[in-house]
Amino acid sequence: MASQFSKDFFSATIFWKTLLALGLFLYLILVPFLNTQNPSLSLIKWASPSSQPSIISPQTPNQSQPHILRANGLRKNMATQERIPGIMTDETQVRAYAPDGPRDPGTFPGGTRGHEMDRDGRRRLDFFVDNIVDVLAEYDHTKYYYLGWHSESVISNYWFSFNQAFGGGGIVLSYPLAKALVRDMDGCLIRYAQSSSADLITMTCIADIGVNLTPHKGIHQVDLHGDFSGYLSAHPKVPLMTFHHFDAMDPIFPNMDRFESTRHLMKAADADQSRLLQQTICYHRQTNWSFSVAWGYSAQIYENIYPRSYLQMPIETFGPWAKGPKPPFYMFNTRPRSDNPCEAPHFFFLESVYKSVKGDEIITSYIRARPRGLPPCASSGNHSADSISRIRFFSPAKKRLQIDRCECCDILRVDNVKAEVKFRECKIDEIIA
Numbered sequence: 001m002a003s004q005f006s007k008d009f010f011s012a013t014i015f016w017k018t019l020l021a022l023g024l025f026l027y028l029i030l031v032p033f034l035n036t037q038n039p040s041l042s043l044i045k046w047a048s049p050s051s052q053p054s055i056i057s058p059q060t061p062n063q064s065q066p067h068i069l070r071a072n073g074l075r076k077n078m079a080t081q082e083r084i085p086g087i088m089t090d091e092t093q094v095r096a097y098a099p100d101g102p103r104d105p106g107t108f109p110g111g112t113r114g115h116e117m118d119r120d121g122r123r124r125l126d127f128f129v130d131n132i133v134d135v136l137a138e139y140d141h142t143k144y145y146y147l148g149w150h151s152e153s154v155i156s157n158y159w160f161s162f163n164q165a166f167g168g169g170g171i172v173l174s175y176p177l178a179k180a181l182v183r184d185m186d187g188c189l190i191r192y193a194q195s196s197s198a199d200l201i202t203m204t205c206i207a208d209i210g211v212n213l214t215p216h217k218g219i220h221q222v223d224l225h226g227d228f229s230g231y232l233s234a235h236p237k238v239p240l241m242t243f244h245h246f247d248a249m250d251p252i253f254p255n256m257d258r259f260e261s262t263r264h265l266m267k268a269a270d271a272d273q274s275r276l277l278q279q280t281i282c283y284h285r286q287t288n289w290s291f292s293v294a295w296g297y298s299a300q301i302y303e304n305i306y307p308r309s310y311l312q313m314p315i316e317t318f319g320p321w322a323k324g325p326k327p328p329f330y331m332f333n334t335r336p337r338s339d340n341p342c343e344a345p346h347f348f349f350l351e352s353v354y355k356s357v358k359g360d361e362i363i364t365s366y367i368r369a370r371p372r373g374l375p376p377c378a379s380s381g382n383h384s385a386d387s388i389s390r391i392r393f394f395s396p397a398k399k400r401l402q403i404d405r406c407e408c409c410d411i412l413r414v415d416n417v418k419a420e421v422k423f424r425e426c427k428i429d430e431i432i433a
């Protein structure tokens with residue numbers, strides 16, 4: 001065990017130094033090796049145990065390069081994870097942390113987002129480093145913090161715990177907490193030797209230290225199936241930090257495979273991570289249309305005026321990962337899909353992202369996914385949006401850090417085929433309805 005610890009510790013230390021040099025907080029290792037002089041918050045990912053420890057693994061498949069940490073710190077008695085049908089458990093033993101960006105096999109490139117691959121080269125986790133750094137900067141690193149988020153499926157939280165962070169999306173521990181957890185690791189594993197889940201035992205050990213979960217809705221386990229567009233188009237108003245299981249879902253863009261879809265979204269992430277998926281809503285009163293955009297991903301036109309309180313509920317285009325006998329299935333409210341012309345939106349998806357000539361604005365353009373195939377909404381004046389094929393949104397080319405309130409927008413123009421919308425801060429008394 002001792003040599004395994006020191007090997008992993010060694011690899012972790014190299015990794016950490018590289019990251020520190022780049023000013024990143026992101027650190028993906030296992031708790032037991034966290035006794036470094038690390039002053040910051042750490043993103044901890046648990047992995048299933050495996051018999052063979054390894055450091056930098058050369059046997060990764062043909063994927064471009066790699067920081068591979070085999071994280072196998074959990075003890076043997078965790079090896080017998082019982083599987084509950086329908087629940088994703090961590091099975092991957094080799095993880096490659098493959099940042100996007102320039103390909104330099106020796107360093108963690110200065111990219112602002114990355115992804116984690118499994119042994120077969122499938123992406124398991126996408127993370128948004130700029131946003132993670134900004135979110136973590138809000139917390140005092142000398143205090144005890146356990147950050148994470150639930151499963152989106154109610155029943156999974158019931159089966160495991162409503163108090164736990166789900167490890168797929170990532171668990172963040174502050175240094176003092178990680179240190180305390182390491183100190184009590186043996187004792188805790190003995191106290192809860194019967195525990196069947198790594199995420200659950202993490203929570204129980206942390207609870208015994210006196211700390212509880214600080215939920216953060218930007219960390220996504222993504223325990224959902226099918227078409228994720230409804231959820232992504234009404235993302236909670238917090239910076240996006242991680243996505244897990246992204247590739248268990250349908251591709252998020254029409255006419256693209258999963259890989260292309262992820263790359264397409266990442267173009268927007270590279271342009272402005274702070275606004276990525278943030279929902280902004282405004283109205284074209286002349287036609288009684290509501291515009292909603294999930295920045296960098298999709299836009300909708302409703303042929304009716306709907307308040308933000310309604311539009312922020314995702315349309316249920318997806319299904320739960322694990323389904324209980326009856327609703328509620330999700331940890332959030334949803335709207336059903338509808339064929340009512342007043343309720344069903346026209347759907348547009350990201351086409352391109354570019355900077356204005358002056359460089360002060362970012363323009364995201366969204367094109368119609370498909371004809372809506374419904375008559376116009378009669379009760380709001382019969383103004384059909386069928387002819388609109390493209391919407392362009394202009395947003396400031398600077399990061400937005402305010403998290404107390406969403407942005408607002410104005411419709412600049414609407415003609416027969418396109419609409420243009422400009423972002424701005426909401427006015428003091430502005431009501432989005």
Ligand SMILES: *[C@@H]1O[C@H](CO)[C@@H](O)[C@H](O)[C@H]1NC(C)=O
Pocket residue numbers: 061062121
């Ligand atoms: C990786 O290698 C495997 C087998 O060698 C092959 O089937 C697969 O297509 C390769 N993947 C990529 C992305 O090149």
Ligand SMILES: *[C@@H]1O[C@H](CO)[C@@H](O)[C@H](O)[C@H]1NC(C)=O
Pocket residue numbers: 285286287288379380381382
């Ligand atoms: C907007 O809808 C309301 C009913 O909701 C209707 O009274 C009004 O005339 C409509 N306005 C236009 C410009 O169609």
Ligand SMILES: *[C@@H]1O[C@H](CO)[C@@H](O)[C@H](O)[C@H]1NC(C)=O
Pocket residue numbers: 375376378382384
């Ligand atoms: C609404 O528009 C449709 C054609 O799109 C038309 O057939 C219908 O009569 C219109 N209804 C009203 C109330 O104007």
